[in-house]
Amino acid sequence: MSQPLLEVTDLHIDFSVDKRSVHAVRGLNMTIYPGQTVAIVGESGSGKSTTAHAIIDLLPGTGKVTKGSIKYDGTDLVKLPARKRRSYRGSHIGLVPQDPLSNLNPLYKVGAQIREVLEVNNVAKGKTADARVVELLEEAGLPDAKRRAQQFPHEFSGGMRQRALIAAGLAARPKLLIADEPTSALDVTVQKQILDHLDGLTSELGVAVLLITHYLGLAAERADHLLVMYKGEVVESGPALEILQDPQHPYSKRLINAAPSLQSERASAHEREAIRKSAQEHIEEEPEVDIQTPAMQIQNLTKVFKLPGKGFSKTDLIAAQHVNFDLDRGTTTALVGESGSGKSTVARMVLGLETPTEGHVYFDGVDISTITSRDQQLKFRRRIQPVFQNPYASLDPMFSIYDAIEEPLVVHKVGSKAEREARVRTLLDQVSLPDTVMNRFPNELSGGQRQRVAIARALALKPEVLVLDEAVSALDVLVQDQILQLLNDLQVELGLSYLFITHDLAVVRQIADDVLVMQGGTVVEQADADSIFNNPQVPYTQQLLAAIPGRDIPLAG
Structure with missing residues (x-):
């Protein structure tokens, strides 16, 4: 066996917070051999990204290595001068960071940013560097690379930006590449394309890869060796498939059980039917609700945006075209598709935030385009509420948790101050948060807690329909699993109907009764969830299913 390329021994990393030390990583050991792919998995705060940043000497703030060694090709990096x-x-260790938009300077052309890597590492300069930039972008799979090099990051799609970061990470031909959540912001099909290309490129160049991810299925599919981190410690380490198929530590087992990509083939149709029936029974107890009519009826919904063309002309962008479906009471309908498929545009039209170019949205039998008076609009908005993707962006950072949840009650003049406070406490209890969080602010809560607050706020006015737009896509798998279970429980308890927007079919399996698959603004397949998963008819749906990480890996037990 060759000598290790990277050998981390008894690594301890601390941060100084309010004059006290916080132990972010404790006693980590890891070995990576040339050409090997090693993955570290764990939820946010487990220490996996902190470990990666220590290796490449990019620890933020007060972070520092307090004990242990990081040997690269036999040299202890910890003992070297800064x-x-x-x-x-x-030059030796490359990095592909998580968020390509925030890691590419919006003021500089993409090619200039990759050229900077070449010049700083004395790989190439001048016209030689310019030519090399084009070669690197071509290597990373970008077509028309010479033209793309002259564009700015905002002119790239998410997948293109990620390819540009891969080009930058490999520009100086490092022997080790750290890929820190390199595809977490991408659609599953784009994610697969990027990872397939990265695998091929690193194999061709003989580059070792340290893959940081919270997604166990992805790690098991892509890595030779796996480390599972929990609260700063490695709780399990070994061959990736062995851990997936025979996990020993309770935390590893929780990760496997929670990952929707790994549960796709195991989800129980009986559970979904039981939830649906329970919710229907709840609805039947409400005398003002006509159980026979759908909560919402979407008919021939179309949205065309006018974009600037040449001169004074306009061009048409068809964001959604001839979309039809019913949202039955007490059930969940999922709209699935990649970015740009039109699903979020449909959601905005359903919420009344966009006016359809054609078609109608009927809520409780009423065309919402006829709801024009302020009183009617307020009544409509009480009955249908959104939950968005990023709970931090959708919660005012200046509002306490109490203020955030109380706000819709104040706006709609619901109850006295005491009654509103009692309602906030009830809502927090419904989303399994203690009332002690009321005086805290969004930045003091975890992502999962913030999303629970967003759901509590959406429930404040006792709506009948929730529109959830990528409401769990930004969450770790464990937190995601908790939120999905919470939504199922709330549906049973309150008889809610959900319109669930997502790019991830694996998540849909856990929550949806009916599924619409969208591509290019059009519904290409529409059926109940079991039919979509067990017998997809359209190649695009089959492609989405095939892209689910770890889907074809046999599970333990």
Whole structure:
């Protein structure tokens, strides 16, 4: 066996917070051999990204290595002077960071940013560097690379930006590439394309990869060796498939059980039917609701945006075209598709935030386009509420949790101050949060807690329909699983109807009764969830299912 390329021994990393030390990583051991792919998995806060940043000497703030060694090709990087450590960055150890939009400077052309990597690492300069930039972008799978090099990041799609970061990470031909959640913001099909290309490129160049992810299925599919981290410690380490198929630590088992991609073939149709029936029974107890009519009826819904063309002309962008479906009471209908498929545009029209170019949205039998008076609009908005993707962006950072949940009650003049406070406490209890969080602010809560607050706020006015637009896509799998279970429980308890928007079919399996698959603004397949998963008819649906990480890996037990 060859000598290790990277050998991390008894690594401890601390941060100083309010004059006390917080132990972010404790006693980590890891070995990576040339050409090997090793993955670290765990939820947010487990220490996996902190470990990666320590290796490449990019620890933020007060973070520092307090004990242990990081040996690269036999040299202990911890013992080197700071300037010497930095010289390993890029030339020996490359990095593909998580968020391509925030890691590419919006003021500089993409090619210029990759050229900077070449110049800083003394790989190439001038016209030679310009030519090399085009070669690197071509290597990363970008068509028309010469033209793309002259564009700015905002002119790239998410997948294109990620390919540009891969080009930058491999520009100086490092022996080790750290890929820190490299595809977490991408659609599953784009994610698969990026990872397939990265695998091929690193194999061709003989580059070792350290893959950081919270997605166990992805790690098991892509890595040779796996480390599972929990609260700063490695709780399990070994061959990736062995851990997936025979996990030993309770936390590893929880990750496997929670990952929707790994549960796709195991979801119980009986459970979904039981939820549906329970919710229907709840609805039947409400005398003002006509159980026979759908909560919403979407007919021939079309949206065309007018975009600037040449000169004074306009061009048409068809965001959604001839979309039809019913949302039955007490059930969940999912709209699935990649970015740009039109699903969020449909959601905005259903919420009355966009006016359809054609077609109608009927809520409780009433065309919402006829709801014009302020009183009618307020009544409509009380009965249908949104939950968005990013709970931090959708909660005012200046509002306490109490203020955030109380706000819709104040706007709609519901109850006295005491009654509103009692309602907030009830809502927090419904989403399994203690009332002690009322005086805290969004930045003091985890992502999962913030999303629970967003759901509590959406429930404040006792709506009948929730429109959930990518409401769990930004969450770790464990938190995601908790939120999905919470939504199922609330549906049973309150008889809610959900319109669930997502790009991830694996998540849909856990929550949806009916599924619409959208591509290019059009519904290409529409059926109940079991039919979509067990017998997809359209190649695009089959492609989405095939892209689910870890879907074809046999499970333990």
